[in-house]
Amino acid sequence: MDTDIIRVEPVPGSPALIRAGQLLTDAPGMEASARWTAAVSEADGIFRLRLSPGVDVCDLAATVRERGHRASPNHILMGQPLFFGGPASRPFPAPPLPAPACAPPADESPVTVAVLDTGVAEHPWWRESLWFAERRTEAAETPDADRDGVLDAQAGHGTFVAGLVLRAAPQARLHPLQVLDGHGVGDESGLLRALTRLRDDPPQVLNLSFGCHTFDDRPSPLVEAALDGLSGAAVVACAGNTASDRPFWPAALPDVVAVGALDAAQQERAPFSAHGPWVDACARGEWLTSAFLEYGTFRGYARWSGTSFAAAVVSGAVAAAARDMSPREAVAHVLDPRRTRKIPDLGTLVPLAG
Numbered sequence: 001m002d003t004d005i006i007r008v009e010p011v012p013g014s015p016a017l018i019r020a021g022q023l024l025t026d027a028p029g030m031e032a033s034a035r036w037t038a039a040v041s042e043a044d045g046i047f048r049l050r051l052s053p054g055v056d057v058c059d060l061a062a063t064v065r066e067r068g069h070r071a072s073p074n075h076i077l078m079g080q081p082l083f084f085g086g087p088a089s090r091p092f093p094a095p096p097l098p099a100p101a102c103a104p105p106a107d108e109s110p111v112t113v114a115v116l117d118t119g120v121a122e123h124p125w126w127r128e129s130l131w132f133a134e135r136r137t138e139a140a141e142t143p144d145a146d147r148d149g150v151l152d153a154q155a156g157h158g159t160f161v162a163g164l165v166l167r168a169a170p171q172a173r174l175h176p177l178q179v180l181d182g183h184g185v186g187d188e189s190g191l192l193r194a195l196t197r198l199r200d201d202p203p204q205v206l207n208l209s210f211g212c213h214t215f216d217d218r219p220s221p222l223v224e225a226a227l228d229g230l231s232g233a234a235v236v237a238c239a240g241n242t243a244s245d246r247p248f249w250p251a252a253l254p255d256v257v258a259v260g261a262l263d264a265a266q267q268e269r270a271p272f273s274a275h276g277p278w279v280d281a282c283a284r285g286e287w288l289t290s291a292f293l294e295y296g297t298f299r300g301y302a303r304w305s306g307t308s309f310a311a312a313v314v315s316g317a318v319a320a321a322a323r324d325m326s327p328r329e330a331v332a333h334v335l336d337p338r339r340t341r342k343i344p345d346l347g348t349l350v351p352l353a354g
Contacts, residue, residue: 002185005076008215010058014246016215017076019187023049023057024222029069036060044196046222048074048189058215065221072220075249077191079118079157079184079210079308091156091302094289099125100170111322112173113165113315114203114233116194117158117210118184120176123291123300125166131173139176143295152182156293160304161209161312163291168316168353171323175203180210188212188220195226202230204327207315208237208256209308211248219249227253234327236315238307245276245345252278257318257331259311260346261285273307275345281335282346283317285310314350 002019009015023033030040030047039050051057057073064071121141126132143155162174177194180186198206206227214220227235227250239260240248251258257280261273264286269275273285288309292302314334321330333339335348342348 008058008073010215011217014213014217016213018057018073018215019076021051021053021055021057022074022189023051023060023064023071024074024189024192025049025064025071026069026222029064029071032064032067032069033060033071043193046189046192062216070221070225072188072222073215075188075212075214075220077180077186077188077210077212079154079180090153091160091292091298091304093297093299094292094301094303096299096301097289100166111169111171111205111319112175112203113169113205113207113319114175114177114198115158115162115165115207116177116179116191117161117207118154118156118180118182119158119178120162120174121156121159121293123159123163125163125291126174131175135176139178141293142182143293145182151293151295151298154180154184155182155295156298156302157184157209157308160290160292160302161207161308164288164309164312165207165316165319167290168313169319172205172316172319184210186210188223192222192226195223195230199229202233204233204322205315205319206230206233206235207312208235208250209311211237211240211251213246214249217247219253223250224253227256232327234318234322234331236311236318238311239274239279241272241306242274243272244274246274247276247278248274257281257314257335258347259283259307259314261305261307261310262346262349266349266351269343269346270305272305273310273346277345279345280347281314281350282343282348283310283313283350284352288313288352313352316353317350320353
C-alpha cells in the first residue's frame with residue numbers, strides 16, 4: 001500500500017482509506033480552507049489542497065461542506081476492495097474462449113462504453129478494432145509495474161472487465177481510461193480527472209468496477225456532481241466485495257446502478273458480495289471467464305470472481321439494449337422485474353449472456 005494512504009475512522013466501526021493530508025474542493029472551498037493549506041494544485045476546476053501538518057482532513061471537509069461548498073478527502077478507490085474483506089479470488093489461467101460474435105462493422109456501433117479501470121491490454125478479441133487502435137497507448141495495462149517478476153495483484157482487471165462487456169455487447173465501442181494501478185489502487189482525484197475528460201463526449205454506458213467507503217458514509221459531492229455532468233450516460237458500478245450492507249461509493253448513489261454478485265449457479269448471493277436496499281441489480285460474480293493478459297502461465301484468458309465483474313456483466317447488458325433505445329431506457333429494460341426475478345437486498349437478476 002502507498003505510504004501516503006492512511007486509515008481513518010471518524011465513525012467507530014466505519015473505516016475509510018484516504019490520502020493523508022489531501023482535501024479536494026471547488027474554488028470557494030479552496031478559499032474557505034486557505035488558512036489550513038500548505039500547497040494547492042488545480043485541474044479542471046477541482047482543487048487538491050495539501051494541508052498543513054496536524055490539520056484533520058475529515059473535520060475540515062465536514063466544515064467546508066457546512067459552509068455550502070463541495071469538499072471531500074481524497075478517498076482511495078479499489079478495483080477490488082482488498083482492505084475491506086478481500087477479493088473472492090485471485091485470477092486463475094483459463095482455456096481460450098471464442099471471440100464474441102460480432103457482425104461487422106463493429107466499430108460503427110453508436111454505443112460507447114467507457115471502462116475506467118487498470119487499462120486494457122492487446123487481445124485477439126479487439127486487436128483489430130478501431131477503438132483499441134485509438135486508445136492502445138494511453139490506456140495500456142502494465143503487468144508488472146514494480147518489476148518484482150510477479151504479476152501485479154490486479155493487473156489484467158481492466159482487460160477482464162472489457163472482455164465481459166464485449167461478451168454481452170460485442171458491437172460496443174470501448175473507451176478505456178486508466179484510473180487504477182496494477183494493484184487496483186486509485187483515488188478520487190484521478191477519478192474526477194477521468195470524468196472531466198469524458199464530459200465533452202459522454203459515453204452511453206460508464207462502467208466503474210471499483211469504489212470505496214467514505215469517511216462519513218455519505219457520497220462525495222464532487223464525484224456526484226461529475227457523474228451528473230455526463231448527460232444521459234447510464235452509470236454502472238460494483239457494490240463491493242465487503243459482505244456487508246454498508247454503502248459503497250459511487251455505487252450507492254441514487255442515479256448509479258449498483259451491482260452485487262451472485263454465485264456461479266446464479267441463485268444465491270456470493271458470500272463476498274455487498275448487499276442492501278441500495279443495491280439495484282445482481283449478476284453472476286463467481287468464476288467468470290474472460291479476456292486476460294499474456295503473462296507467465298496466463299495465455300490471454302482467466303477465471304476470476306468479484307462484484308467488479310458482475311458490474312461488467314450488467315454494463316454489457318445495458319450496452320446491448322442501448323443499441324435500440326436511450327441509455328436510461330436501456331437500464332429500465334434490463335432491470336425490468338417482469339423480465340427476470342428480484343432477489344432481496346440484491347435487486348434485479350441480470351443473467352449472464354450466452
